[in-house]
Amino acid sequence: MSRSSAGWRRTACGRRGGVHRLPTLCTDLARADDAAQMNTLALDQESAEWLDALRRNDSVRDDAIARLHALLLRVSRAEVSRRRALVQSRATDDVDDLCVQAANDALMAILAKLSTYRGDARFTTWACKFAIYETSSRLRRAAWRERRVELDDAVWDRLPDAAPAALQRLESDQVMAALRRAVDEHLTERQRLIFQSVAMDDVPIDVLAERLNTSRGAIYKTLHDARAKLRRALIEAGHGEHLS
Amino acid sequence: MTDFDLERLLGSQNPDPGCDEAGELMDAYCELVARGEPVSDRYAEFLTHMSNCAACREDMEGLLAMLRDQEKSSRR
Numbered sequence: 305m306s307r308s309s310a311g312w313r314r315t316a317c318g319r320r321g322g323v324h325r326l327p328t329l330c331t332d333l334a335r336a337d338d339a340a341q342m343n344t345l346a347l348d349q350e351s352a353e354w355l356d357a358l359r360r361n362d363s364v365r366d367d368a369i370a371r372l373h374a375l376l377l378r379v380s381r382a383e384v385s386r387r388r389a390l391v392q393s394r395a396t397d398d399v400d401d402l403c404v405q406a407a408n409d410a411l412m413a414i415l416a417k418l419s420t421y422r423g424d425a426r427f428t429t430w431a432c433k434f435a436i437y438e439t440s441s442r443l444r445r446a447a448w449r450e451r452r453v454e455l456d457d458a459v460w461d462r463l464p465d466a467a468p469a470a471l472q473r474l475e476s477d478q479v480m481a482a483l484r485r486a487v488d489e490h491l492t493e494r495q496r497l498i499f500q501s502v503a504m505d506d507v508p509i510d511v512l513a514e515r516l517n518t519s520r521g522a523i524y525k526t527l528h529d530a531r532a533k534l535r536r537a538l539i540e541a542g543h544g545e546h547l548s
Numbered sequence: 549m550t551d552f553d554l555e556r557l558l559g560s561q562n563p564d565p566g567c568d569e570a571g572e573l574m575d576a577y578c579e580l581v582a583r584g585e586p587v588s589d590r591y592a593e594f595l596t597h598m599s600n601c602a603a604c605r606e607d608m609e610g611l612l613a614m615l616r617d618q619e620k621s622s623r624r
Binding site for chain 1: 554555556557558559561564566567568571573574575576578579600601602603606607610611613614615617
């Protein structure tokens, strides 16, 4: 699984903290496993069978893993097909390779996180979530492979402007100027890069996470903090009525 | 820039749990929606995150599409 993945997406072996975290991690996993064992009683029959088969140590498990991988691969291919616009320019072999890699990484993540499955949804829905995530994240990164991500003030000129009347136009120009001032004066350089890229220029959050060598969750936290600062600055500047 | 654009840029100010916590709820939420069942208040923060985060929203749409395809196949 890629290092840009985080939280439920992150495999146990991918957790941060190195050897110092191991005792705690083992306890966490043991507790989660106990909870999962208890949850099995409340699961639907199909989910319980999946869980039982994947916890065994024999050929039944091997067979379940093969079936699960086939399911993940089907889901990945269906997701690529659904989002055909993102893969138009890619060769068929490339796309299929992307699906196989997504299914492989999803399978690894599922096996590592099996003990955390709580049964809130069917097992297959929970498992396919990993395949969707791995596939769509790869599609977004592939679509942006040739594009640069950098601080670019021209992004302000590309903002859509749908205010038709002159008065609205004047007001929106004032709000835009206040927002731009707030970005310059209140955000750190990293917050500015993340806000301008993700919120203004529609750079996918996982693309930015990969470029900045961090996790999607960390990028989102920075974006969230930047947005909160900007909201406060706009209120202080007298533009609170434009905020929901 | 309209208020709509401003909301898109700044997101909702309602509590937002972030990508990781929202991801934990995504499978259960999508099953509820696919079955046409009412969505409880438990998902309020999850939905705020979906409106604030385009990548998570795309993932959710993918999972929902998969469940709807499964539903169609099972009816055949």
